[in-house]
Amino acid sequence: MKSAHTQRWLALTAIASTFTVAATAAQATGYPDQPITLVVPYSAGGGADNAARIIAEGMGAVSGQSIVIENKGGASGSIGASYVARAKPDGYTVLYDSSAFTINPGLRKLPYDAKKDFIPVSQAVSVxxxxxxxxxxxxxxxxxxxxxxxxxxxxxxxxxxxxxxxxxxxxxxxxxxxxxxxxxxxxxxxxxxxxxxxxxxxxxxxxxxxxxxxxxxxxxxxxxxxxxxxxxxxxxxxxxxxxxxxxxKDFNVYEWNGFFLPAGTAPDVVAKLQDLVQKALARPETRDKLAKLGLTPVGSNAEEFARFIDTEQARWAEVIKANNITVN
Missing domain, CATH: 3.40.190.10 (Periplasmic binding protein-like II)
Incomplete structure (x- = not known):
């Protein structure tokens, strides 16, 4: 038979757990409730940056929050990617990277692990x-x-x-x-x-x-x-x-851009960012602006994008090894 003290402790624990679950749900429900920083690991005015700004505008219109572009170029995108890998995994620091994300691991010694340190959210565009x-x-x-x-x-x-x-x-x-x-x-x-x-x-x-x-x-x-x-x-x-x-016969190559979050980001936040990206890409205004740049909107889900990333990384690693490609 449980003592009165034990029963009281169990009751308090249950109440605390209820508040924790409720607080977590409320946080997820409210995402995003503050500006999102979208890190573009390339210079302003380039192809990835131009597309990111168009999509960010759509995301802002859908969410009612500011999407702030932060350019962190250098080392074929790895400087900006490294910054996001170390960011707090709360959904408010997001990486907008390109095809280089899947090529770099086979060519360069990186300060992050492309497979372990990021969560693919959605492929944005392809060309x-x-x-x-x-x-x-x-x-x-x-x-x-x-x-x-x-x-x-x-x-x-x-x-x-x-x-x-x-x-x-x-x-x-x-x-x-x-x-x-x-x-x-x-x-x-x-x-x-x-x-x-x-x-x-x-x-x-x-x-x-x-x-x-x-x-x-x-x-x-x-x-x-x-x-x-x-x-x-x-x-x-x-x-x-x-x-x-x-x-x-199997040659099929596209340049692409996509969204990534730091590892450890809660699944519900990943799902909400995926939904936000997809809704932004579904807007006629966004699609028209991307089309003028020759870009095709994709808006894949997180699972589809993760499979795509794995396939691309394996393909380019094989080419790099077979052709003995190195970079200085």
Whole structure:
């Protein structure tokens, strides 16, 4: 038989537990009840930053809270990612990263563990790449380039907007799957890469469609192939990479951006941020603005995004190992 003291203690414990559960539920129900800091680990004015600001505007309209963009560029996004990994896991410091998130672990010694220190929340947008060449190039399609590269190993060049970028990885995947050899010419950004490809100083470049489509449609660049699984509606006569060669049947590469939270964030907060992102991306105003940048809204759920991240990280780790890719 329990003593009166024990019974009193149990009653008080039950009351305290009830208040704790109620307080937790109230906190989750009210999220977000203060401004959210959205960390973009790249410079202001770039592709990820521009998309983040459009989506943040939509998130603010949906939630009634301010979404504050904080740019923390450097080291291919790893400086900003490291900052978020160390942040309080309360849902108010969020990472908005890109394809580099899944490439960096295979290339760099990072101050965080990409798998253990983050919770993927939602893929925000995606955009295919266009393999482009100079308008006067002798290549008219990807098959032409592959044949030439096989005939002269190490003779032809490909551009990227930096070591470890998706533009480099797409070309390296092409090399791995076809056995060709081409020389990497990295640039400090996509703009100078496009200029040199147009001028014929570099042979080809897997350019982000958002930045290169206008050059293709205006005739300043020639599209050899698109990296998506289906042809782009804007370029119906340009084959996909997978259509161009039997060895490339599984080639399917997109640049993307997405939302991450620090590990340890409560599941209900993750769910509420996911819902907020999805509602923002469903707004016609948000979709229209993203479309003008050539971006396709995605708005996946946390489980879908986590599977996508695992698949991408494994794929790029395999390419990096197979091609012995290193960065300084």
């Amino acid at each position: 295919p790449n266009i393999l482009v060449a100079a308008e006067k190039s002798s290549f008219n399609n990807l098959s032409d380039f592959i044949a030439a590269a096989k005939a002269k190993p190490g003779h032809y060049t490909y551009a990227s907007y930096g070591p470890g970028s998706l533009a480099q990885m797409a070309a390296e995947l092409l090399k791995k799957d076809t056995g060709i050899d081409a020389v990497h010419i990295p640039y400090k950004g996509g703009a100078p890469a496009i200029v040199d490809v147009m001028g014929g100083q570099v042979d080809v470049y897997f350019a982000n469609a958002a930045s290169s489509l206008n050059y293709v449609t205006s005739g300043k660049l020639k599209a050899l192939a698109v990296s998506s699984d289906k042809r782009m509606p804007e370029l119906p006569n340009v084959a996909t990479v997978a259509e161009s060669d039997p060895s490339l």
